[in-house]
Amino acid sequence: MDFEKLFAEQLDTLRNEGNYRVFAHLERHCGGFPKAKNHGDGAKRDVTVWCSNDYLGMGQHQDVLNAMHETLDKCGAGAGGTRNISGTNHYHVKLEEELADLHGKDAALIFTSGYVSNWASLSTLGARLPNAVIVSDALNHASMIEGMRHAKCPKAIWKHNDPEDLDRVLSDLPANATKIVAFESVYSMDGDIAPIREIVEVAEKHGAMTYLDEVHAVGLYGPRGAGIAEQEGLMDRITLIEGTLGKAYGVMGGYITGSRNLIDFVRSFASGFIFTTAIPPAVAAGATASIKHLKQSDSERMLQRERVAQLRAKLDAAGIPHLPNPSHIVPVMVKDPVKCKQISDILMQDFGIYVQPINYPTVPKGTERLRFTPTPLHTEADIDYLVAALGTLWSQCALARAVA
DSSP, X not given: OOHHHHHHHHHHHHHHTTXXXXXXXXXXXXTTTTEEXXXXXXXXXXXXXXXXXXXXXXXXXXXXXXXXXXXXXXXXXXXXXXXXXXXXXXXXXXXXXXXXXXXXXXXXXXXXXXXXXXHHHHHHHHHHSTTEEEEEETTOOHHHHHHHHHHTSOEEEEOTXXXXXXXXXXHTSOTTOEEEEEEESBOTTTOOBOXXXXXXXXXXXXXXXXXXXXXXXXXXXXXXXXXXXXXXXXXXXXXXXXXESSSTTSSOOEEEEEOHHHHHHHHHHOXXXXXXXXXXXXXXXXXXXXXXXXXXXXXXXXXXXXXXXXXXXXXXXXXXXXXXXXXXXEEEEOOOHHHHHHHHHHHHHHXXXXXXXXXXXXXXXXXXXXXXXXXXXXXXXXXXXXXXXXXXXXXHTTOOOOOO
16 A cells, blocks of 8 residues: 555645645744745745734733743743643642633633643533533534534534524434533634624523533623623623633633532543643743733723724725624635635735635635734734735736625
8 A cells, every 4th residue: 555645646636726824934023023034935024914813912912921030930831741740830720720710710721732631521421411412503513513523422513603593403313412512602614703792592492401612702801801792791691611721811721611510620620631741830820910910901902803894894995805793803715726726826916915715614614814913013004015915916817896
């Protein structure tokens, strides 16, 4: 068997379809975000990053850096292993206390990433709760789907953001089913926001637990940055809230929050927690500092919203089509995988603008896009330059303009 040929053939298929992923070789500037150095083609060139999930630039915030430096000097680099083997570091405990307070829950548990927190938690709940059925929004993230797959319990899919269909699906389940309704608050590709109140009301009607992924909302929404559920006054009605430390909080890691028994249940049975090396103490300290800052500071959130509104208005004026949504995510629609990649490449090479093309399988074929995430640290001049570049390429690629 020629394994190399098998690998190469499937990679060639990806390239021919315009879906082959190329990673930008970037070096972030400490204190210079959203600027970075592009190391592509053996040269170093300055670029402006427009697609980072460091939504508020907290990865560069001095409070976060100071906390990490101080803890690195105190504790060294790594955690030393799993928390079961090497013990729970003091900074892990402090972070979990901060997260529980953020979401108004009894307890929290941190993981190495948001991906791991989703698949470990959902798989544990689905595998160990009696007669479990996970009822999933049709557009849930790959990490949630992976958790459902590992749970090996029945699952049911409801139409995206459709509480009436959720009600129908839950009504069709056996009376003895332990129902777990899993959904997100902000969906990262279209930027739409779930009708959380209506979903919770349907789940409560059927005695179902609710599992809410807030990874693209924590830090960004709500009076203290706890997410859409906080903004809507619904945190106390959600059974489990999952989030990340690697986006708006600017560090890395994932977490869940909930009742003390729920968190202890996942801690005691989730292999993705038990057998994984804990995040470094310095990372935990940096995340704690970021959460504390955003609990009391609203200026980053307000300026980000201003930048998002400015970008949308200028795209409209230039006739560049983008999906309308109430979130901070601005999907500019290209709808062609080859042209999407081509525009991304030219923006990087000729204009010093980095935005990653989003193609299948991340989004359905025919909905290819450039996903822009303006931050408080982008300037109005950055926005003007970006929109002018997009206008030029829209003409060169003969793409349709939006009609005002």
